[in-house]
Amino acid sequence: MQVVFQITSGEQDAQLSMLGQLNNLLKYSDDKQTRIAVEVVVHGHAWNLLLADGNPLSERVGVLHARSISFIICQNTLNSRQLQPGQLLPFVKVVPAAIAHLIERQQAGWAYIRC
DSSP, rough: OEEEEOOOOHHHHHHHHHHHHHHHHHHHHHHHTTTOOEEEOOOOOGGGGBBBBSSHHHHHHHHHHHHTEEEEEEEEHHHHHTTTTTBBTTTOOEEEEEEHHHHHHHHHHHEEEOO
């Protein structure tokens, strides 16, 4: 199973909801003893989810990363917010354009979840 989550909301409630969905998915995968690949693609106003400093959700994101969830951010979002990759959690990957990455994943057969 392969799934890509997209989040664009900077609202903490939306981000917490997505983190809960990710935990539920991992529990399901564990219960079924199935392998799963999960990516979270962050862009738009959701950039704050991946900040290293001053981020109340950074510990939760780190725990999910430790359970093999990949977190990806859009370079265009970084540019528009004048952010540098060094300001992000150390495991965050940067892609040139989130929208293109999402399209590529969907074309490759990944399930798509918009949060």
